[in-house]
Amino acid sequence: MITLSQIQQQMGSFVLDIESLTLHNGLTMLVGENGAGKTTLLELLATVSEVQKKGEIHYEGKSAEGYNLLLVRSRMGYVPSSMELYGSMTVYHQLRYFGELKGIYDDAVIRKLLLEFDLENYAPVKIRKLSSGIVRRIHIAQAMLTNPRFLMLDEPMNGLDAGFRRRTIAYLSHLAQHRTVVAASHELQEWDRSADYVLWLDCGRVAFYGSAREWIQSVPGEVYEGEVSDKELAHIPEASIIARRTNSDGHVVRLFKSGQLNTSFYKVTPSIEDAYYIRKRLQSPRND
Numbered sequence: 163m164i165t166l167s168q169i170q171q172q173m174g175s176f177v178l179d180i181e182s183l184t185l186h187n188g189l190t191m192l193v194g195e196n197g198a199g200k201t202t203l204l205e206l207l208a209t210v211s212e213v214q215k216k217g218e219i220h221y222e223g224k225s226a227e228g229y230n231l232l233l234v235r236s237r238m239g240y241v242p243s244s245m246e247l248y249g250s251m252t253v254y255h256q257l258r259y260f261g262e263l264k265g266i267y268d269d270a271v272i273r274k275l276l277l278e279f280d281l282e283n284y285a286p287v288k289i290r291k292l293s294s295g296i297v298r299r300i301h302i303a304q305a306m307l308t309n310p311r312f313l314m315l316d317e318p319m320n321g322l323d324a325g326f327r328r329r330t331i332a333y334l335s336h337l338a339q340h341r342t343v344v345a346a347s348h349e350l351q352e353w354d355r356s357a358d359y360v361l362w363l364d365c366g367r368v369a370f371y372g373s374a375r376e377w378i379q380s381v382p383g384e385v386y387e388g389e390v391s392d393k394e395l396a397h398i399p400e401a402s403i404i405a406r407r408t409n410s411d412g413h414v415v416r417l418f419k420s421g422q423l424n425t426s427f428y429k430v431t432p433s434i435e436d437a438y439y440i441r442k443r444l445q446s447p448r449n450d
């Protein structure tokens with residue numbers, strides 16, 4: 163559990179403004195549009211940047227000040243949106259090197275991570291020869307070296323292929339049973355059924371924090387899906403369409419509405435992404 167109070171983090175003209183927030187153990191999806199403050203928050207939580215003014219962050223009751231800062235950092239895993247690795251090192255040596263910087267000298271830890279992140283075959287390969295997806299796996303693996311109690315991830319899925327994305331989400335979801343895990347992502351669909359909590363940052367403020375179930379249930383209106391012709395599609399207000407794809411028979415449309423629909427639409431369970439989309443639409447002037 164991590165608690166934040168009186169955070170007023172100024173970055174140029176931007177301010178991350180959080181009066182009070184308690185992040186529970188579990189997997190929290192951090193959502194918000196570009197520039198909403200997700201990275202600013204993750205860097206603060208990961209102790210990469212210092213808390214400004216009179217703001218405070220407590221990690222399981224302990225503030226990250228003085229000697230405690232070392233303690234918090236030893237229990238913190240951080241995956242930034244990008245990070246430099248050493249091109250001339252092999253995957254094994256890179257992880258070993260990161261481990262040694264963090265005081266981990268046990269080879270079994272490195273071997274376990276190579277296994278967990280499907281990197282064994284790459285262990286003797288130099289970093290400069292790797293694809294961006296494999297490099298991303300190393301970014302995530304290095305954050306796990308200390309078996310951290312707190313894990314902050316900034317767009318962890320960037321560059322990962324579909325199979326490994328699924329596997330990583332399952333891995334994080336499992337880890338989060340006894341840890342505070344916060345992951346920022348713009349790809350909301352794939353976290354459905356794995357996220358325990360949703361934290362929505364809007365222009366530097368917390369617009370929502372609660373369970374994923376609450377996030378979905380508290381959305382006004384319902385979500386429907388159905389197949390329509392070109393003509394029918396033309397009569398559906400653009401602002402209510404969440405997603406559409408065209409097939410040989412017409413268009414499969416996903417939309418939100420507060421009342422019954424006349425056509426052959428059927429009600430579906432909203433996803434985390436639907437709920438985000440609806441909230442954004444309801445606060446946008448385009449919703450008329």
Ligand SMILES: Nc1ncnc2c1ncn2[C@@H]1O[C@H](COP(=O)(O)OP(=O)(O)OP(=O)(O)O)[C@@H](O)[C@H]1O
Nearest residue numbers: 173174175176194195196197198199200201202203
């Ligand atoms: N070092 C800095 N100096 C000045 N402004 C900054 C600095 N770092 C961040 N900002 C500003 O703070 C705001 C929030 O940025 P942040 O990177 O936290 O957003 P984000 O939600 O992570 O965005 P994205 O989804 O694009 O990654 C932006 O307006 C950004 O320009």
